[in-house]
Amino acid sequence: MSVAEHEKVSGVEIELDHVTKRYSGTREPAVDDFSMVVPAGKIVVFVGPSGCGKTTTMRMINRLIEPTSGRITIGGEDALKFDVDKLRRGIGYAIQQAGLFPHFTVAQNIGVVPGLLGWDKKKVTDRVEEMMDLVGLDPRDFRDRFPRQLSGGQQQRVGVARALAADPPVLLMDEPFGAVDPITRGNLQDELLRLQTELKKTIVFVTHDFDEAVKLGDKIAVLGNRSSILQYDTPEAILANPADDTVAGFVGAGASLKQLTLLRVRDVELKQEALTAGIDESPAEVRQKLAGQRRQFVLVLDAKRRPARWVHGRELVSATSLENAGRPLRDVVSLQSTLQDALEAMLAEGGAVPVTGSRGEYAGTIHLETVIATIQQLRDEHADDHEADESEGAPA
Structure with missing residues (x-):
């Protein structure tokens, strides 16, 4: 498949044209006459x-399930005419709980598809390290670990790295973050959005969580029975104007x-x-900085300028290094976060x-007052829109 043979390919358009899937022994098709265009370089949920x-x-896009009828094209090429193994190697695939090979190390898991494509050993090794860095896993710490030695969030990052390792134009994601805790899930969503700003892949993402769809999707397809398309539009349009009561039920209360x-x-x-300090700075010097600027806390950044810890001035008195002083951050957000x-x-x-910015580097801090002011502005805009609608509907 030619789309898999180019090493640097951004996303390509996917078209499903009157695609149906019937299973023997069932009256109704599982998917009935499904037609959609997924734009190149966009996330469709x-x-x-x-x-x-x-x-x-x-x-059916990567033929893990063969369609009964219809046509599927990827980058203008008929997916049903290709060798199925070559087709799948040209499409990234990430699933819930990562689906990693338990007896493979992290590096071996990520390098599976490049290896199958015949890449030489050095190229595979370089790509594995690049992918690990891209998803925020230090190769020195994680390369030789096995999946059982990773947290759920780390496993999902490896799963995404593996799906992207051969630089496919298309990435399919089947509820990939559904099995992790809410904070980790939010961080993984942010990571995906950050990666997408760099990579511009075509991503088809499956979820049952409408909030996740709104956060991630450039477009959302709300599906009913047999994959009937109830509404296919931008998140903004669906929130503002649900197509019917079923879609409105997905949007739920609190649409504003x-x-x-x-x-x-x-x-x-x-x-x-925020006063910042590098992790290799001496506690005494940092304490002087705090005193000079009459600050209580310093934000410690690691060697790649990523936020690592908050440290109070009094904790610097007995500290010998910033690596263990204070407390690690419970949570950070990225520029992609909602x-x-x-x-x-x-x-x-x-x-x-x-x-954090595009590579996890410190970009500033966000404050509660900023978010409250934005919410108030949204309320005011909604009130103005509501008054305008009422005035337009009033009798002359």
């Missing part, structure tokens, strides 16, 4: 109830509050007032939260 056919539809998931941390002003994520992180941290 399939959301719907369990059993509606969303995962079946997605798996869900607008917070459409606003990103990058959309608001960050503060730069304002809802930022609010949750502030509750966990008990105050202002550090914000």
